[in-house]
Amino acid sequence: MPELIQQAPTGNLQATHSQSGSFAEKVWNACLELIQENINSLAFKTWFLPIRPLSFSGSELTIEVPSQFFYEWIEENYSVHVKQALRQVIGPEAKLMYSIVMDKSQGQPVTIELPHQNAHAPTESDTKPERAQEPVSAERERFERNRTKFESNLNPKYTFSTLIRGDCNSLAFAAAKSIAQNPGQNAFNPLVIYGGVGLGKTHMMQAIGNSVLxxxxxxxxxxxxSEKFAIDFVNAIQNGNIQEFSAFYRNIDVLIIDDIQFFAGKEKTQEEIFHIFNTLHQANKQIILSADRPIKEIKGIEDRLISRFNWGLSTDIQAPDYETRKAIIQSKLKQNGVNLDPAVIEFIATNVTNNVRELEGCIVKLLAAHSLDNQEIDLQFTKSTLKDIIRYNTKQLTLETIEKAVCSFFSITPNDLKGKSKKKEIAVGRQIAMYLSKDMTDSSLKTIGLHFGGRDHSTVIHALNTIEKKITSSNEERKKIEELKKRIEIMSM
Incomplete structure (x- = not known):
């Protein structure tokens, strides 16, 4: 039960703290405690941590969300949890107002009330008059005449059907699907996808383009x-074709530019991008960008470009979790018409954790070796074939493998393990998982704490001391730990 509920009964909550911003924060934090118990930690961080409580009056709480897309996603996927938390914290008359930031550059939010799914005040997009048909320019006519020569540069293999959706990319995936259905006519233009190498940014962006086509x-x-754009731009300047270059890009309906971090320090190229961006955005054309890190962290990009790149939705793609890695492997095998022993799939998914590209590389190498040697792809063959890629031992076990083994042993879920529940079997399982993580891997106390629900290092130390005392004083507890270690070692083979 949240501390807030213990401090004040529901009836007094409304009268005493009317219109208090600081109390709105306490109310919302109490709601978050309840919501966090019912959803996984990654979803909670993605969808609820960016929300800011604004005010609380009577039984009405107002919260600010970053975009229309945020509101729609929360209403569609988490409204039941939100409503339950509100009623529990505020009372049966609880009411929620959303303040949606429609124009981040001006800092002017448009507030809409949503007690029901279809009741809301008009937003900027609702009230915007339909754009009149513009006269076709000479450049556009030339562009249309040359359409048969137009190359999209898209890889036909990069589609939504071959893209695996998981917690690691859920926001980017949902935005990409929405954009593909209605490019340029949405609240997330531009879409900026950022993340490390080999996580699927290019696949996702090209999936949008292929769907549109x-x-x-x-x-x-x-x-x-970005490299090709910069080279073509320099060549256009040298050959005196800059007008044709600019006209071509300004007539694109869906422009996808990969790895924009390489524009850093290229002042003339950035100036051209700035003007192309303005033209396309004003004409409601879709812009999709990728980078290896958040836009604001890229040094050498002009402030005016950073401002425009942040007009829409900026979202990251993270390294895939264990279940997503398994799904990616199975999808790749299906595309190649191959079935593998589940033990082989589990071995690869457990030991290749960095990115999607490495996973796919393992499958390609395994299938190539199989076709050359004509041997059965069993666990031993897999280990031998992938020994240069996968270097495994007990010190390279992943926390996810330990998490899975502990959940299976105690018949609990990963959400239980990472949540706030203090039920005995869950609390004990959580402490054992932390103990084994420290004993069997090189992970730091901070990393272990973050993995198991965002806990601090002191909580991990307490868990280690508790389990150490138990296995020292009890043969039964020691046998339990030894059994779990055996299971984990088998899972990592």
Whole structure:
């Protein structure tokens, strides 16, 4: 039970703290405690930590969300949890107001009330008059005449059907699907996807383009790397073709640019991008960008570009978790018409944790070796074939493998293990998982604490001391730990 409920009964909560911003924060924090118990930690961090409580009056709480997309996603996926928490904290008359930031550059939020799914005040997009048909420019006419020569540069293999959705990319995936259905006519233009190497950014961006082409929403879809854009721009200047270069890009309907961090320090190129961006955005054309880190962390990019890149939705793709890695492997095998022993799939998913590209590389190498040697792909063959890629031992076990083994042993879920429940079997399982993580891996106390629900290092130390005392004083507890270690070692083979 949240501390707030213990301090004040529901009836007094409304009268005493009306219109108090600081109390709104206490109310919302109490709601978050309840919500966090019912959803996984990654979803909680993605969708609820960015929310800011604004005010609390009577039985009405107002919260600010970063975009229309945020509101729609929460309403569609988490409204039951939110409503339950509100009623529990505020009372049966609880009411929620959303303040949606429609224009981040001006800092002017548009507030909409949503007690029901279809009741809301008009937003900027609702009240915007329909754009009149613009006269076709000479450049556009030339562009349309040359459409048959137009190359989108898209890889036809990069589609949504071959893209695995998981907690690691859920926000980016949902935004990409929405954009593919209605490019340019949404609250997240531009879409900026950032993350490390080999996590699927290019696949996701090109999936949007391929979907737009497949559904014939537009034929003017272009994928280009930042390096190619910069080289073509320099060549256009040297050859006196800068007007044709600019006109071409300003007539694209869906422009996809990969790895924009390489524009850093290129002042002339950034100036051209700035003008192309403005033209496309004002014409409601879709812009999709990728980077290896958040835009604000890229040094050498002009402030005016950073401001525009942040107009829409900026979201990251993280390294895939264990279940997503298994799904990626199974999808790749299905595409190749191959079935593998589940032990082989589990071995690869457990030991290849960095990115999607490494996983796919393992499958390609395994299938190639199989076709050359004509041997059965069993666990031993897999280990031998992938020994240069996978270097495993008990000190390279992943926390996810330990988590899975402990959950299976105690018949609990990962959400239980990472949540706030203090039930005996869950609390004991959580402490054992932390103990084994420290004993069997090189992970720091901070890393272990973050993995198991964002706990601090002192909580991990307490867990280690508790389990150490138990196995020292009890043969039964020691046998339990030894059994779990055996299971974990088998799972990592």
């Amino acid at each position: 497949e559904n014939r929403i537009s034929g003017a879809v272009l994928y280009v790397s």
